[in-house]
Amino acid sequence: MSNVETLPLQQPDVTPCCPPLTERPLSAEEAVRTAAMFKALGDPVRLRLFSLVASHEGGEACVCDISDVGVSQPTVSHHLKKLKDAGLLTSERRGTWVYYRVEPSMVAAMGQMLGTRG
Template sequence: MSKSLPVVELPVLQDAAQCCPPITAGALPVADSERMAALFKALSDPVRLRLFSRIASHPGGEACVCDIQDVGVSQPTVSHHLKKLREAGLLTSQRRGTWVYYRVEPAALAGMSQLLAVPS
């Protein structure tokens, strides 16, 4: 008889996703620039960007690590990069049994998009 394992939410840095008027609106305050720099820094690695893209474009809006780990690096390296994306607030994750499922944090994308918005 198999036991059902509990679902465990992993912590995410929520404040990293909250920001900023468009960059054209004026000089960014130090705190906002630091939050946004952390988001962009997390995406500045090609492997992280590929993982992020795979998760964002995965059917259903979430991806099991088992479905996205073939990015040309070892599994421990994939886990390291996913952790960095999660710590930056770009991803949320949920453990289900032995697998971890990832979702893009919509607020992080909205904040980055808002910062880079072109004024109309």
């Protein structure tokens, strides 16, 4: 049993990059920003890493717990950096390990843009 207190998840304030796709066509700038998010998830290894972090107990995962995705450690680090650069993950170094969390506001914004509710 862990001594870490778990706080209830709160619905993040959503600042969508773009309006729902059914509301109006995206501007060129909105399309570029949106494509960057989806491009980051467009690689099967990145999508799997994102899923591993999102579904990990406690809402965060140490890189040591999610590295076994069939590619080398440097490649895992590259993919995690791409997800982080796209704003989909945040990270925190603790000693020698890096812990990753899904950025809930980005996921909520993507869901809102696609017309789904979180």
